[in-house]
Amino acid sequence: MLASVSAPSVSAAPLGTSGPAQPGASTAPPDAQAPLAVAPVRGAWTLSLPENASAHGGRIDALLASSHRFELALAAVMFGWLLVAVVRFRNARRVSPDGGTRRSRAWVLGLALGVFGVVDGTLFLGSEGYLRDVLWNFRVPAEDPRTVRIQINAHQWSWEARYAGQDGAFGTKDDVVTWNDLRVPAGVPVWVQLVSTDVVHGFSLPAFRVKLDAIPGRVNQTWFQAAREGAWEAACYQHCGTSHYRMRGILTALSPEAYASWLHEAGRQAVQAYDPDDAAAHWGWVWRTP
Ligand SMILES: [Cu+2]
Missing domain, CATH: 1.10.287 (Helix Hairpins)
Known part of the structure; x- marks a missing residue:
């Protein structure tokens, strides 16, 4: 597949521990009994597609x-x-052709x-x-200096996302980690690399026409661009166990300024909360361009 690269050292640790605290972000592993992160959409029956929030x-x-x-x-x-x-x-009486x-x-x-x-x-x-x-045109996110890179670790039953923070490097103290809470700037390419630590999951952003398999042992990737600000569902489209239906998150597209200030504050708090001994919080991989 052109849209994937082989996994370098994916050191996604066993999950179940919380990452550093982030302002205004879901940073604790979701409680299985808690209400859904995103309320199910209850609308009139419709044959039309979900609204399109993607530039493409x-x-x-x-x-x-x-x-x-x-x-x-x-x-x-x-x-x-x-x-x-x-x-x-x-x-006509004749039946044989x-x-x-x-x-x-x-x-x-x-x-x-x-x-x-x-x-x-x-x-x-x-x-x-x-x-x-x-x-398959990864030149767009690769060449745009504004591109936001996100590493996503899928597991039963949530999406754990890692941002490089202010220093732009993954695996450092200011990495911002969120649970079921993706934040992106509108109008800017967003480059996602995705793994799974247990079973096959399906990363899906219906409003962005994005679907990508999360497969244990390899890094898959895709990119998209939010056309405007707003909040939309991030769902798992691959049946992945008893709580598959709960594997939902929310993607929020912010103005570039609001995104920058969120990342700045979240990174500052991540540095404060950094615990070198919390092995489970230190998953990630070297970002590679195909
Ligand atoms: Cu899943």
């Missing part, structure tokens, strides 16, 4: 929309033809190939463009 999510939505338009058009043509055939030949003429077979083959070329060709080109420009 519109391209995924456009692909889905064109796929649906093709499906609708093909279904309309096929059902229409079926209806015509049933009505027009309702009194004659295989058609050469000409009719050529028509069928040509039509099938034409439909395949147009429908699958459009989807292929759209997908390929998205992979090239966005999903």
Whole structure:
């Protein structure tokens, strides 16, 4: 997979101990009996996609929309033809097919190939463009000096996130660690590297059209960019045990200034609370660019 790098030394320790205290962030392991971090969305039944909060999510939505338009058009043509055939030949006695003429077979083959070329060709080109420009294009977060890097450690049943802090280096005293609480600046690339310490989890940001497997023993990565400020769900989409349904967090996109001041204060408190003997708090890996 292009979207992943092999795991260097992932020293994610056994979990269950809290990291350093952060201001305004969930830093303690979630209590299994506590209310959900994010209230379930109770809205009217809808067939539409979740709102799009990503700078690039519109391209995924456009692909889905064109796929649906093709499906609708093909279904309309096929059902229409079926209806015509049933009505027009309702009194026909002959039931065995004659295989058609050469000409009719050529028509069928040509039509099938034409439909395949147009429908699958459009989807292929759209997908390929998205992979090239966005999903696999790590040059964007790598070359943008504002990029926020986050290491996420998935485990039963929460998301533990690590920020490099003010010094920009992971594995130092000012690393900021949060639980089920992702904070990012709006309008800035966010580069996520993801591991799991137990079973396979699925990191999902529905409003950002982001899905990424968290697999024990390897580091997967993706990037996205919040189009605006707000708060959205971060969910696990891979059934991962009895409390899978509780494995939810919240992603908050702040203004760049609010994000910077949060990180500054959280890093300051992390330095104060740093405990060199708390082995469980010192997970992480060397950030590598593919
Ligand atoms: Cu999970």
